[in-house]
Amino acid sequence: MSADLFSPSLQHWLDLAGIFVFAISGALLGVRKNFDVFGMAVLALVTGLGGGLFRDLVIGSVPPAAFADLGYFLTPLVATLLVFFLHPEVERINTAVGVFDAAGLGLFCVAGTVKAYEHGLGMTASTALGVATAAGGGVLRDMLAGEVPALLRWDREIYAVPALLGATLTALLLKADQLSPAAGAAAAALAFTVRLLAMRYGWRAPRAWQRRSGRAGEA
Amino acid sequence: MSADLFSPSLQHWLDLAGIFVFAISGALLGVRKNFDVFGMAVLALVTGLGGGLFRDLVIGSVPPAAFADLGYFLTPLVATLLVFFLHPEVERINTAVGVFDAAGLGLFCVAGTVKAYEHGLGMTASTALGVATAAGGGVLRDMLAGEVPALLRWDREIYAVPALLGATLTALLLKADQLSPAAGAAAAALAFTVRLLAMRYGWRAPRAWQRRSGRAGEA
Amino acid sequence: MSADLFSPSLQHWLDLAGIFVFAISGALLGVRKNFDVFGMAVLALVTGLGGGLFRDLVIGSVPPAAFADLGYFLTPLVATLLVFFLHPEVERINTAVGVFDAAGLGLFCVAGTVKAYEHGLGMTASTALGVATAAGGGVLRDMLAGEVPALLRWDREIYAVPALLGATLTALLLKADQLSPAAGAAAAALAFTVRLLAMRYGWRAPRAWQRRSGRAGEA
Numbered sequence: 085m086s087a088d089l090f091s092p093s094l095q096h097w098l099d100l101a102g103i104f105v106f107a108i109s110g111a112l113l114g115v116r117k118n119f120d121v122f123g124m125a126v127l128a129l130v131t132g133l134g135g136g137l138f139r140d141l142v143i144g145s146v147p148p149a150a151f152a153d154l155g156y157f158l159t160p161l162v163a164t165l166l167v168f169f170l171h172p173e174v175e176r177i178n179t180a181v182g183v184f185d186a187a188g189l190g191l192f193c194v195a196g197t198v199k200a201y202e203h204g205l206g207m208t209a210s211t212a213l214g215v216a217t218a219a220g221g222g223v224l225r226d227m228l229a230g231e232v233p234a235l236l237r238w239d240r241e242i243y244a245v246p247a248l249l250g251a252t253l254t255a256l257l258l259k260a261d262q263l264s265p266a267a268g269a270a271a272a273a274l275a276f277t278v279r280l281l282a283m284r285y286g287w288r289a290p291r292a293w294q295r296r297s298g299r300a301g302e303a
Numbered sequence: 304m305s306a307d308l309f310s311p312s313l314q315h316w317l318d319l320a321g322i323f324v325f326a327i328s329g330a331l332l333g334v335r336k337n338f339d340v341f342g343m344a345v346l347a348l349v350t351g352l353g354g355g356l357f358r359d360l361v362i363g364s365v366p367p368a369a370f371a372d373l374g375y376f377l378t379p380l381v382a383t384l385l386v387f388f389l390h391p392e393v394e395r396i397n398t399a400v401g402v403f404d405a406a407g408l409g410l411f412c413v414a415g416t417v418k419a420y421e422h423g424l425g426m427t428a429s430t431a432l433g434v435a436t437a438a439g440g441g442v443l444r445d446m447l448a449g450e451v452p453a454l455l456r457w458d459r460e461i462y463a464v465p466a467l468l469g470a471t472l473t474a475l476l477l478k479a480d481q482l483s484p485a486a487g488a489a490a491a492a493l494a495f496t497v498r499l500l501a502m503r504y505g506w507r508a509p510r511a512w513q514r515r516s517g518r519a520g521e522a
Numbered sequence: 523m524s525a526d527l528f529s530p531s532l533q534h535w536l537d538l539a540g541i542f543v544f545a546i547s548g549a550l551l552g553v554r555k556n557f558d559v560f561g562m563a564v565l566a567l568v569t570g571l572g573g574g575l576f577r578d579l580v581i582g583s584v585p586p587a588a589f590a591d592l593g594y595f596l597t598p599l600v601a602t603l604l605v606f607f608l609h610p611e612v613e614r615i616n617t618a619v620g621v622f623d624a625a626g627l628g629l630f631c632v633a634g635t636v637k638a639y640e641h642g643l644g645m646t647a648s649t650a651l652g653v654a655t656a657a658g659g660g661v662l663r664d665m666l667a668g669e670v671p672a673l674l675r676w677d678r679e680i681y682a683v684p685a686l687l688g689a690t691l692t693a694l695l696l697k698a699d700q701l702s703p704a705a706g707a708a709a710a711a712l713a714f715t716v717r718l719l720a721m722r723y724g725w726r727a728p729r730a731w732q733r734r735s736g737r738a739g740e741a
Contacts, residue, residue: 114674120727122682123674137580142356144365146582151647158646171730208377209370223447228661230670232449236333236342244341289339292390361575363584427596428589442666451668455552455561463560508558511609 095195100159102191105184107132107163108174110225112181114164115171117229124168127225128160135220139196139213143203182283189243190276193218193250194268198258207255214251218275219244241282242289250275314414319378321410324403326351326382327393329444331400334390336448343387346444347379354439358415358432362422401502408462409495412437412469413487417477426474433470437494438463457510460501464508469494533633538597540629543622545570545601546612548663550619553609555667562606565663566598573658577634577651581641620721627681628714631656631688632706636696645693652689656713657682679720680727688713 110131114124133150140148150156167174196217200210226233234240253271257263329350333343352369359367369375386393415436419429445452453459472490476482548569552562571588578586588594605612634655638648664671672678691709695701
């Protein structure tokens with residue numbers, strides 16, 4: 085998930101931080117679903133690396149960063165061990181996990197958009213891949229665990245919207261050739277802040293108009 | 304999903320039409336599952352573009368058409384908006400949607416087979432990718448929504464068979480170097496017609512022989 | 523799934539054998555889920571070829587072996603026909619199927635690691651792709667059928683561990699430039715034996731520490 089937006093070293097550490105917090109959420113879901121430690125590790129790997137893997141396959145960057153950089157691969161395993169030994173403590177700081185997950189969302193929607201754009205994709209496609217980088221791992225996590233992805237559900241706070249805002253702003257800045265590190269950080273902060281506000285105030289996206297209320301509870 | 308079978312412009316419009324009708328079915332499932340508008344959009348994108356995306360990744364055509372052509376990407380979003388504002392009306396013409404979906408099936412099984420063949424794959428592999436192009440989006444749609452894919456289920460009318468017939472005929476015509484636009488249209492019409500007849504007369508494929516009836520209801 | 527570890531011809535036959543036994547397990551799940559014959563075929567194809575397809579997409583080997591070698595593609599269809607006509611007999615030898623599946627696991631974790639390593643991936647990434655080659659098809663099979671993948675579940679015997687042992691040994695041998703056919707066969711035999719012992723003695727992997735027993739039954 086590297087991109088030369090920030091200095092390579094800083095970008096790499098930001099990537100690892102994003103992978104780590106996503107992986108924590110995957111390993112925690114593994115605990116809640118009563119999976120064993122290998123099930124936890126698979127969910128952690130998929131959540132942390134799945135979005136970037138999808139993006140890299142689409143833009144033809146093989147082998148994907150997830151398999152080319154050892155740190156990327158080992159980070160979810162560290163997260164798994166942490167949750168394995170300390171999960172009651174990790175659960176207790178669930179709000180903190182939500183905040184870190186929002187930070188990962190912000191970082192990845194920017195980094196994913198930049199990498200896709202640098203590989204020659206158009207603005208719209210780059211924005212879409214930025215959102216997919218940020219949200220794709222969580223969707224795969226939920227599918228593997230046999231749950232309907234939270235991203236799709238009406239009864240969850242908005243998740244795609246913050247990523248879409250951050251990715252769109254990034255694409256506009258790239259188009260205008262104005263994506264400085266500070267501007268990239270601002271785009272990530274935008275996604276991060278909107279996601280935090282959505283969690284705090286329970287923001288949801290609308291369902292289809294004129295949906296009969298009698299069917300609202302069926303899903 | 305392009306292929307120079309018809310004139311580029313006509314082929315492009317046919318592709319968009321196929322993507323559109325598949326996307327409608329995805330967005331409608333989103334309404335039925337009580338998803339929000341972004342969940343509807345994700346299902347519409349996946350249903351309309353997923354089959355072609357899988358084919359393009361397999362044949363190494365990156366970035367896939369879904370991300371290289373803006374019209375391909377925007378069409379499912381238009382379908383989402385339409386269903387969002389008008390879904391009772393769209394539901395009412397559900398039979399029409401089924402007919403359009405059958406048309407998309409016919410178009411995509413031919414276009415997918417042609418594109419795979421042009422990328423150097425063999426007849427059998429091209430046929431398989433034609434079927435995957437036509438049916439893959441619907442399978443991904445059902446998996447994301449937490450449903451067992453209709454394609455696999457015994458209690459649904461056959462869907463793979465019409466696509467298989469159209470794709471096989473296309474591959475045979477390609478092998479014989481006889482795939483004129485008219486012949487391609489005939490292959491698409493074959494798949495379309497068989498699917499319509501299957502829906503009209505409730506054609507199903509057989510289950511395993513000697514399956515004990517006592518276990519029939521468990522799935 | 524070819525690799526020049528053994529003579530090409532022997533390797534090819536071992537690959538086909540592995541695909542065949544995996545495909546049998548896919549087709550049998552299709553019977554249990556009450557799918558029709560096309561649903562059985564899709565599950566057989568996905569189980570037999572899915573792991574190798576994922577590996578080939580990741581290492582950029584397109585078209586993947588599954589679509590480049592006709593024998594690879596036809597083998598799952600033969601397995602489907604066999605189960606379709608003879609499934610009570612196949613069910614009766616379910617233990618034998620388990621043994622063959624363990625053999626496929628052993629063969630594929632070695633062959634997958636070798637192929638990834640030959641494409642220039644590092645030791646850890648090659649090991650991971652070896653495990654993914656061996657276990658990926660079964661995960662996709664379970665996801666398609668609407669089941670939580672057996673690989674993740676605590677109440678199933680370990681499956682990832684034998685593959686991990688075989689793949690790790692293979693990667694170490696490759697690193698030391700000592701992977702003779704005999705050494706490769708030993709790595710496959712290691713995975714095979716550990717999996718058989720796990721099935722025989724009900725070996726399971728641990729869940730997260732301090733997991734409260736009151737929540738154990740919820741998943």
